[in-house]
Amino acid sequence: MLPEKSEALVIRHVDFSETSKIVTLFSRDFGKISALAKGARRLKGPFEAALDLLSRCRIVFLRKSSGGLDLLTEAQLVSRFRPSGKNMVAVYAGWYVAELLDGLTEPHDPHPVLYQEAVAALERFADDSTLDRSLLRFELSTLREIGQLPAFDGCLVCGATTDANLTFSYWVSQSGLICRNCRHDEFTHLTLTPGSLAILKRLAAEEDAGIDRLVLSPQQQKEIRRVVTAAVTHCLGHPPKMMGYLKGQ
Ligand SMILES: [Zn+2]
Structure with a gap:
């Protein structure tokens, strides 16, 4: 197992034990990963409170081949998500x-x-x-x-493009456009x-x-x-x- 590095956003975290957390990260280079962060619940632990929801961090992790949880070994805070005031x-x-x-x-x-x-x-x-x-x-x-x-460029049924002089609606069940002539x-x-x-x-x-x-x-x-x-x-x-x-x- 070679350590992988990336930058990531914390998109979920749950307590796993007295001291550890399982974090779901959306990383720039590997997409979504779920990793065990040992010691993450300790105030003075290895992650120094970098793993709050939506924090952006530089991470190092070990990828598990068996489909189990990856192991987070480092997380360095880049920035926190903290909208101003009481917004x-x-x-x-x-x-x-x-x-x-x-x-x-x-x-x-x-x-x-x-x-x-x-x-x-x-x-x-x-x-x-x-x-x-x-x-x-x-x-x-x-x-x-x-x-x-x-597809926002034409009718799903007849193919008329949105340049045509027609009115279009969004067809909910098909998730696309439908023109006035094809609508039911x-x-x-x-x-x-x-x-x-x-x-x-x-x-x-x-x-x-x-x-x-x-x-x-x-x-x-x-x-x-x-x-x-x-x-x-x-x-x-x-x-x-x-x-x-x-x-x-
Ligand atoms: Zn149509």
């Missing part, structure tokens, strides 16, 4: 990031771009004024990076006005979405939020737990 919404948004990384990625499946998006999102959550868009950006980046982004009353669909669709595509693209300059009307925010929550629910197989705390974001 609970930012805290909930952070927990939601942890929920999605844990629920939507597979162990030892690296996604370095998603790692960067998660780090950037946690930093941006400190800014109240852009939190709604930062959150949408992170959710859409996650879906894109795991290959589950709904029995399909559950969510309205997407052309302006919302354009913003959705911009937030989902790999290039920088320019969140600071992106202005959404309350109606666009509402439409995009409903579609993104539905798409995340479709992938998770259940509604995200933290979404209940993030109403209005």
